Amino acid sequence: MGPNIMQGNDLIAERVMAIIAEQAMVDPSEMTPEHRLADLGIDSLGVVECIFAIEEEFGIAVPFNANTPDQPGFDISSVGAIIAEVEKLVAKQAA
């Protein structure tokens, strides 16, 4: 990862995808924003690990509870949805 001066959305997307790719053990280039985590072979515990890695990477707190299927606080329905949620949280933190 290069110098962290630009906290642009492209960079956020790249970093989120890298985290998910590592959890899924796939190359980030094989992933698209439409992928669901389950499609990538990430189970519910893998999701919890992804969320933890995202929180550590961006220094944010993600409102996520493994017991609520629709996750009202944080949309995890696809890679793209997760990226959008992280962008929102990072922006909120910067504000």
Added chain:
Amino acid sequence: MKRVVITGAGTLNPLGATLCETWASMRAGRCAIGPLTCRDVDRLSVQIGAEIKGFSPQEHFLKAKLSHLDRFSQIALVAARQAMAQSGLAVDAQLALRAGVILGTAGGGNTTVDDNYRAVYQEGKNRVHPFVVPRLMHNAATSHLAMEFGFKGPSFTISTACASSNHAMGQALQLLRAGAADVMLTGGSEAMLCFGGIKAWEGLRVMAQESCRPFSRDRSGMVQGEGGAVFVFETLEHAQARDAEILAEVAGFGMSSDASDIVMPDLDGPVRAIRAALDDAKVAPEAVGYINAHGTGTAANDHIEAQALHAVFGARAARIPVSSTKSMHGHLIGGTSAVELLACLMALRDGVVAPTVNHREPDPDIDLDVVPNTSRAAEVDVAMSNAFAFGGLNAVLVLKRWP
């Protein structure tokens, strides 16, 4: 094979400081979940738990003794004193050799560990109290019970996460049946409501923020509690020879391992443990009149447990009263199944089934009679208590009404 009965029961848990108080709370459907008060609570994302209120250790133990006792040992000792008093046992030199202790705990002296890590890591101290090790060891509570009552027979501690106490009581049953002892103190305790204990659970993302709602569609996870219960298990012949009052028969025990996942429950393991317990008790599924569920209030547990009960009990599963008392006393982790056995005793002795409180909305995927919110009168001859631990280790006990 000898038959085994319960002749004493004691407890200290969020619902009460005695058996009677606990039964009264269960009957009333009182929820003991409230704001956590541990140190640094502001740094926790989980702000609720079921704490024991109004317990002052100094009233129960001398100061010199207290320096040896982590909270989980204090709880076990207070509970054991009640159980021994109720049993009326007089321990002479001969019985001492035939009496042992098997307790369950998941975290052992977790509070002692937390306090002393804080001292050396956070506060930079280079010295800890000389009794840190004897306080924190998982077998501390077992050893203190053995010392207090002079029990010199087979004694050890079992640690199987959330099934610890059921595994402990199952072992006590098997030792008594096999003739290795005449009397066993058994059950378990847990005291993990400290910063580190709760912080570790937070990481799993399965903790509820506002309440514990097992089997309710709007559940949001588990809530931790603290406490324990201890029982006097005794061979029937020994109890009858001294004309003891019998609270119930410990009829059967079954256990299994999922061998599947370190946290996610599996259907097959719980099904096999329940069947094994019924077979061991020589009880037909039709005879079971109350089931104390593992019922953690997580989506994963509640659905698997409902499926397991349907697999074993068939269509009748929807008509057997099944309750999760964790909705009232929280999840006491390694001590939980000991306290939950008190609900089974209440059903058998008083004909009162404890409710699943905080229940707001039926879950369409859970076709069970979860005794929502209000306790219920029922004639119960056989009661079953489930415990399905992280690590996929399952332990199920079956009690029968006596006589």
